Amino acid sequence: MNIPDEMRNILYANYFGYVCTSDRFDQPHLTPVFFVYDENSQKIFFITNERSKKIKNLSENPNISITIDIRDPVNPFNNEGVMAQGIANITDRAPIYFLSEETLQLYYDIYLEFKSKYQLVIDNKPMGENDVMIQINVEKMVYWKGPHFKSLKFKKDSQIFS
């Protein structure tokens, strides 16, 4: 099952996502990220530093949400966006020869995806020394345009990473 076109368009046409995590005391934390949406697996990926607060929060609480939206300062009826809620999975930082073939392939695909989407800004080098890739296993997606809402629930599927 593919997600509705309007959600898909938002996920493909925007560069910034706003990721919300929270720690074990339920204190939320919010950061802008670059992300890619992978249609095959219906997951959202982003890259972050392994020492960041996000990673610390995710290791305490894997719940995550991300909002991607178009904002119109003049007409609120043009405001359009998607919020995805789900469980985050932090990729292993094992040396490359310990990773499964599947994982490697996914790494490679997502890496290329990032490279093509953000080539203008990240100089062909989407991942740095201490960066890790996060995949969001989406459980629920909300879409809005102006005052109209649409909500979508996802079936729990098997995780790609072992």
Next chain:
Amino acid sequence: MVKSEQKEKKWIYEDIVGKIPPFSLLSTKYSILLQLLFLLVIGIILGFVFDIEQISMRYGLLAIVVAVSWSLLILQLAPTLRKFRAPLSKDENDLLEKYKNILFHKNHYEALPGLAIFIPFMFYIFYLGTDMMEMWVGKEPNKILIVFVSLLIWDICYRMGLGLWTSALALWRSICLKKLAEKRTELEHTPYTELKYLQKLDINNVFFGLISLLLLPIFKTDEFLVTVTLTFMFLVCFTSVISAYIISKVPWLPPDIYNLVNESSFAYIGTSLGGVTHVTPVVYVFDGQKIYFNTSKEAKKLKTMKQNNKVAFLIDKRDMSNIYENKAVMFTGEVKIYGLKDIPLSLFRMLGTLHHFMKKYPDYTKKYSTSELPKAWQLTPIIARILVEVKPVKIIYWRGAKQISVPV
């Protein structure tokens, strides 16, 4: 090092009392209570020994209460300033250091105004032929009684002097701080907590001034002394109120963040309940001091915030053409949700914020109010739209790829 610093920030009185057991063994609060008790006991013993009238006892009691309440207020100054963190602006830091140095100068300037009040006062009482002394302790009182009364007078005068001294210095400090704040660049600022401390000390001084009204019954037969007391009260309260007001106008955000918050149109609000997070865009206003956003009464985030008022609030400037120019600020902290019960106390603030919203988002306001909308989008304050204030505890600021933590 720390010890010597602490010792420096003491006034004569604090210093002397701090060396005499049992006062030296107790915390400030108990030490003051003990002093109160000590003075009361001496007063009562003297009263019985010299068989003075009950009314005199009451005057004495009143004077002791005034002196001790003043002690209580004024002694909060040193510990508050001691835990003061340095402002992130060299000029503002210099100013506050200078302020502290004058306040707790090793030459004990703070005793001068006290002396300047004490000497003329004694002269007035003993040589200008007023019958104050007679009213207080009767005709031809014993010398010991006179010494005790003089001690009380010194106690009162010394603290009156301290009141004038601290409130005048506070006003000077606030005016200078406000001026320096206008010249800040980038991330220079004095953190919010510190500004609040200064404001709290100013409010303390207002009470300090008001307490002097308790002296009126003691001076009631002497018009001149009544006038002096009222003038004193007015001076202290007035300078302190002005000082607190000026501090409230000092921005608690450094200019870079202030401008970002002031110029941006949208923000994101992140909430969390039972670990499940939620993030949505919101419109917000900033009045120079406080950040408010609006949410629909139907919104999921409102229900969440009512159960867990911890939030993350992010404002950013995004620009794909040059990501190193991107700026973002995240406030983490709590929210205050305004409802019906807040109308009596916060009506003007709520109306003012509504006005801000209409000014910042004129098109939104127009579009929202002219169309037929679902309930979730209606604008009626309180009934359909809920006002929420963000109360930051922590600030993270990003400029390009750099992450900076800014103290609140």
